[in-house]
Amino acid sequence: MARIMLTGGAGFIGSHTAVVLLERGYDIVLLDDFSNAARDVPDRLRQITGIAMPVIEADIRDPEAMRAAFAAFPVDAVVHFAAKKAVGESEADPLLYFDVNILGTIRLLAAMRDAGVGRLVFSSSATVYGEPDTCPISETASLRVTNVYGRTKMVMEGMIEDLSRTGVLAASAILRYFNPVGAHPSGLIGENPRGVPANLMPYLCQVAAGQRPYLTVFGNDYPTHDGTGVRDFIHVMDLAEAHAAAVDRILAQDGGFTVNLGTGTGYSVLDLVHAFKAATGIDVPYQVGPRRPGDVAACYADPGLAASLLGWRASRGVQDMCRDAWRWQSRH
Numbered sequence: 091m092a093r094i095m096l097t098g099g100a101g102f103i104g105s106h107t108a109v110v111l112l113e114r115g116y117d118i119v120l121l122d123d124f125s126n127a128a129r130d131v132p133d134r135l136r137q138i139t140g141i142a143m144p145v146i147e148a149d150i151r152d153p154e155a156m157r158a159a160f161a162a163f164p165v166d167a168v169v170h171f172a173a174k175k176a177v178g179e180s181e182a183d184p185l186l187y188f189d190v191n192i193l194g195t196i197r198l199l200a201a202m203r204d205a206g207v208g209r210l211v212f213s214s215s216a217t218v219y220g221e222p223d224t225c226p227i228s229e230t231a232s233l234r235v236t237n238v239y240g241r242t243k244m245v246m247e248g249m250i251e252d253l254s255r256t257g258v259l260a261a262s263a264i265l266r267y268f269n270p271v272g273a274h275p276s277g278l279i280g281e282n283p284r285g286v287p288a289n290l291m292p293y294l295c296q297v298a299a300g301q302r303p304y305l306t307v308f309g310n311d312y313p314t315h316d317g318t319g320v321r322d323f324i325h326v327m328d329l330a331e332a333h334a335a336a337v338d339r340i341l342a343q344d345g346g347f348t349v350n351l352g353t354g355t356g357y358s359v360l361d362l363v364h365a366f367k368a369a370t371g372i373d374v375p376y377q378v379g380p381r382r383p384g385d386v387a388a389c390y391a392d393p394g395l396a397a398s399l400l401g402w403r404a405s406r407g408v409q410d411m412c413r414d415a416w417r418w419q420s421r422h
Contacts, residue, residue: 091114091115091116091117092116092117092165092166092167092337092341093116093117093118093119093163093164093165093166094111094116094117094118094119094165094166094167094168094169094337095118095119095120095121095159095160095163095165095167095168095169095207096108096111096118096119096120096121096168096169096171097121097122097150097168097169097170097171097172097198098121098122098127098170098171098172098173098213099118099119099120099121099122099169099171100120100122100124100127100128100129100131100132100145101122101126101127101171101172102270102280102281102282102326103171103213103267103270103326103329103330103333104120104122104127104169104171105127105131105134105135105279106274106279106326106327106329106330107169107171107329107330107333107334108120108135108143109135109138109139109274109279109330110327110330110331110333110334111333111334111337112135112139112141112143113139114334116334116337117143118143118144119143119144119146119159119163119165120132120135120143120144120145120146121145121146121147121148121150121159121172122145122146122147122148122172123147123148123149123150123172124147126283126284127282128282131279132145134278134279135279137276137278138274138276138278138279144162144163146159146162146163149194150172150194150195150197150198151189151190151193151194151197152197153197153200153201156197156198156200156201157201157204157205159201160201160202160204160205160207161205164205165207166207166209166341167207167209167210167211167261167337167340167341168198168202168207168209168210168211169210169211169213169333169337170195170198170210170211170212170213171213172194172198173190173191173194173195173213173242174186174187174190174191174239174242175215175239175288176239176288176289177217177237177238177239177240177288177382177384177385178288178382178383178384179239179288180237180238180239180242180384181237181238181383181384184238187238187239187242188238188242191239191242191243191245191246192242192245192246195246195249196249199249199250199253199258199259202259203258208258208259208260208261209259209260209261209262209340209341210250210259210261210262210263210340211262211263211265211333211336211337211340212246212247212250212262212263212264212265213265213267214243214246214247214264214265214266214267214348215239215240215243215266215267216266216267216268216269216322216350216352216389216391217235217236217237217239217240217243218233218235218240218243218244218247218266219231219232219233219234219266219389220232220233220234220235220236220240220386221234221236221386221387222386222388222389225320225356225388225389225390226354226390226391226392226393227350227389227390227391227392228350228392228394228395229266229348229349229350229392229395236384236385236386237383237384238384239384240384247264247348250262250264250346251264251346251348254345254346255346259346260344261339261340261341261343261344261345261346262340262346262347263336263339263340263346263347263348263349264346264347264348264349265332265333265336265348265349265351266348266349266350266351266391267324267329267351267352268321268322268323268324268350268351268352268353268389268390268391269289269290269321269322269323269324269352270323270324270325270326270329271289271290271291271323271324271325271326271411271412271415272291272325272326272327272406272410272411272412272414272415273326273414273415273417273418274326274327274414274418275327275414275417277414277417277418277420277421277422279418280414280415280418280419280422281326281415281418282422290305290321290359290362291323291362291411291412291415292415292419293305294362294363294366294374295415295416295418295419296419297374297375297376298366298370298372298374298416298419299419299420303375304374304375304376304377305363305374305375305376305377306376306377306378306379307359307360307376307377307378307379308359308379308380308381308382308385309378309379309380309381309382309385310378311381312381312387312388313387314358314387314388315358316358316360316361318358318359318360319358319359319385319386319387319388320356320357320358320361320387320388320389320390321356321357321358321359321388321389321390322352322353322354322355322356322357322389322390322391323353323357323362323408323411324351324352324353324404324411325404325406325410325411325414327406327414328351328353328404328405328406329351331402332351332396332400332402335400335401335402336349336400338400339399339400347399349393349395349396349399349400350391350392350393350395350396351391351393351396351404352390352391352393352404353390353391353393353404354390354391354392354393354404355390356388356389356390357408361408362408362412363376365408365409365411365412366412366416368409368412369409369410369412369413369416370412370413370416372416
C-alpha cells in the first residue's frame with residue numbers, strides 16, 4: 091500500500107484519520123510540532139491499531155526540516171492538517187495565523203514539489219462560506235469570509251487550486267469541514283485542546299466534568315429556532331473515513347476537487363446541550379453571553395457531492411458524538 095504523510099497528524103482530526111488509514115492498510119508517517127497535541131498520541135494510536143509508525147517532530151514552516159522529512163520517508167501523498175484553527179484567536183492575532191497557516195502551507199507545498207510528491211488532501215473549513223445566503227450550503231456557494239481564520243483557509247485553497255491547475259500537483263482534494271466533534275469509540279484518542287477550549291464540544295465536556303463552572307452560549311438572538319447559532323456537527327470518525335476515501339481517490343485519479351464534509355443537518359448550541367444530557371444523563375449549566383466576533387447564525391452542509399465523488403456519507407448521529415466525546419473526557 092501507499093505511504094501517506096499526515097502533517098499535524100497527532101492532532102484531533104489527524105490522529106483519527108491515522109487510525110482509519112492504518113486499518114485500511116496504508117503506511118503512515120506522522121509529522122507534528124506538538125504545539126497543540128499530546129506527545130503520547132502515537133503510542134495511543136499503536137494501542138488502537140497494533141501498528142507503530144514513524145513520527146517526525148517538525149514545524150512545517152522550517153524548510154530544512156521539511157526537506158529532511160521527505161528525504162527520510164519518501165511518500166506517495168500528503169494529508170495536510172497542520173494549522174492554527176481558533177476563530178477568536180485569529181481575530182486577536184492575525185499575523186500568527188498568516189504565518190502558520192499560509193506561510194506554513196507554502197513551505198510544505200515547496201517541499202512536496204522538491205521531493206516529487208504531487209498528491210495532496212487538504213483540511214479546509216466551512217468558514218470560507220462566511221454568512222451563507224441559504225442553507226444547506228453547496229460547494230458552489232459564494233466564498234465571503236468573516237474572520238481571519240476563514241481568510242487563511244480561503245487563501246490556502248486558492249494556492250492548492252492554482253498548483254493543481256498548473257500541474258505542480260497531480261491530484262488534490264480540498265475538504266471543507268463543518269463542525270467535527272466526538273472521539274474514537276475506544277476512548278483512547280479525542281479532542282484535547284491546550285488552555286481554554288475554543289470549540290463547543292470540548293468546553294461542554296469540561297463543564298460536565300466539573301473542570302469549568304458553566305458553558306457560555308455566545309448569543310441567543312440569532313434568527314434561528316432557539317436564538318442560538320446552528321451548526322453541522324459531524325462525528326470525527328465519519329470525517330476520518332471521508333479522508334480515507336479522498337486518499338483513495340487522489341491516488342487513483344489525477345485532477346482536483348472540493349467537497350463539503352458534513353451531515354446536512356443543523357443543530358443549535360442548545361440542541362447540542364440537550365443531546366449531551368440525553369446521551370450521558372448530565373445536565374450542563376450554561377449562561378448566555380454576547381455574540382463572538384466573526385460567528386454566523388447558521389451553517390450546515392449539502393453533502394451530496396462528497397457522496398457522489400467519494401461514495402461517502404456521515405453515518406453517526408448527534409448522540410453518538412456526545413457519548414463518544416464524554417467517554418474520552420471522562421477517561422482523561
